[in-house]
Amino acid sequence: MKIAILDDYQNIALSLADWDSLGAEIEVFTHAIGSQDELAERLAGAEVVVAMRERTRFPAELLARLTDLKLLVSTGERNAAIDLKAARRHGIVVCGTGYLSHPTAEHTWALILAAARNLAVELPAMREGRWQTTVGTPLHGRTLGLLGLGRLGSRVARVGQAFGMETVAWSQNLTPERAAEHDVTAVSKEELFRRADVLSVHLVLSKRTRGLVGAAEFALMKPDALIVNTSRGPVIDEAALLDALREKKIGGAALDVYDVEPLPADHPLRTLPNATLTPHIGYVSKDVYDVFYRDAVEDIAAWQAGEPVRVMTLD
Numbered sequence: 001m002k003i004a005i006l007d008d009y010q011n012i013a014l015s016l017a018d019w020d021s022l023g024a025e026i027e028v029f030t031h032a033i034g035s036q037d038e039l040a041e042r043l044a045g046a047e048v049v050v051a052m053r054e055r056t057r058f059p060a061e062l063l064a065r066l067t068d069l070k071l072l073v074s075t076g077e078r079n080a081a082i083d084l085k086a087a088r089r090h091g092i093v094v095c096g097t098g099y100l101s102h103p104t105a106e107h108t109w110a111l112i113l114a115a116a117r118n119l120a121v122e123l124p125a126m127r128e129g130r131w132q133t134t135v136g137t138p139l140h141g142r143t144l145g146l147l148g149l150g151r152l153g154s155r156v157a158r159v160g161q162a163f164g165m166e167t168v169a170w171s172q173n174l175t176p177e178r179a180a181e182h183d184v185t186a187v188s189k190e191e192l193f194r195r196a197d198v199l200s201v202h203l204v205l206s207k208r209t210r211g212l213v214g215a216a217e218f219a220l221m222k223p224d225a226l227i228v229n230t231s232r233g234p235v236i237d238e239a240a241l242l243d244a245l246r247e248k249k250i251g252g253a254a255l256d257v258y259d260v261e262p263l264p265a266d267h268p269l270r271t272l273p274n275a276t277l278t279p280h281i282g283y284v285s286k287d288v289y290d291v292f293y294r295d296a297v298e299d300i301a302a303w304q305a306g307e308p309v310r311v312m313t314l315d
Contacts, residue, residue, distance in 0.1 A: 001025070002068075003300065004046040007032060007055040010284075017293040022300055024048070032056070032262055040065040047071065048303075050296050053283070054079055055261065060086035071095065073299045074312070075292035076283075080205055080232075084314050093303060094312045097295030104282035105155035108230045111254035112139070112198055115226050115276040137224070137251075140164035145196025146184065147213070148231070149174055153202035154182045160198075168195055171203065193220035198228060205232035213237060218244040224251040230282045233258040245272050256282045 001024040011030045048071045060083045072094045087094050118134035125133045144160035146153045146169035157167045167184045170192040179186035203209045214237040238259050244250050252274035302309045
């Protein structure tokens with residue numbers, strides 16, 4: 001059996017689980033493979049592919065070309081980059097793994113604090129010998145707006161409350177009662193964008209959330225407000241975001257996720273001083289990777305035994 005492990009950027013997968021127990025030939029890919037033609041060529045002969053979340057897309061046309069593929073394991077509990085209908089048509093079993101949400105919540109606050117205190121400017125300034133070049137914004141007494149109050153949004157809310165922030169939230173299915181369970185006030189979508197000094201996105205990407213934050217929403221925001229996204233890039237309309245940042249319609253953005261990943265080296269977001277950027281590392285932590293790769297090995301062993309576990313199904 002041949003196993004391909006994709007997008008292991010840190011070259012750490014083999015050290016975090018007992019891959020030898022599978023008795024397989026294993027090939028690890030440590031860099032992103034951009035084109036479907038190259039993917040089809042490099043994955044030829046692999047019966048099992050382990051994908052790192054949504055770093056590599058598996059549309060129907062690619063799955064049709066992977067004629068040897070029998071099992072596709074994706075780290076995490078869901079993967080919008082896999083065409084599950086096409087996988088089923090081709091007899092490919094798709095399995096997921098466990099996941100831990102707290103590292104992403106922690107990273108959300110790393111971004112909020114970095115942006116509020118202008119660390120993207122101050123850190124390089126210190127290395128260049130300069131001193132106190134900006135004035136930071138305190139969070140106490142400000143309003144934290146949460147676009148989504150699920151597992152991640154509620155964790156982020158608790159930290160905001162510890163900082164002395166007022167917490168408000170909106171999502172399409174959020175009720176006042178559900179929000180109150182987290183000491184959060186449910187508001188309308190328009191009120192959320194008007195009131196938030198920091199607006200943090202915590203929604204799953206779907207047809208109804210793609211492009212949910214656009215020009216109309218940025219127009220509602222305060223001119224010094226900060227928008228934070230550790231969820232999925234396309235929840236925010238990128239063109240509208242670029243316009244809001246360039247025209248200083250908002251105070252800034254702190255982003256860990258993008259429409260295209262890895263973010264191209266010449267992407268305009270990289271040039272904007274009011275954008276604090278990290279390379280989708282919210283979940284990239286040892287605890288999460290331990291779960292991902294341990295469960296991936298377990299998925300493969302169970303499939304070999306004819307009893308696959310954590311099988312992803314169509315909603």
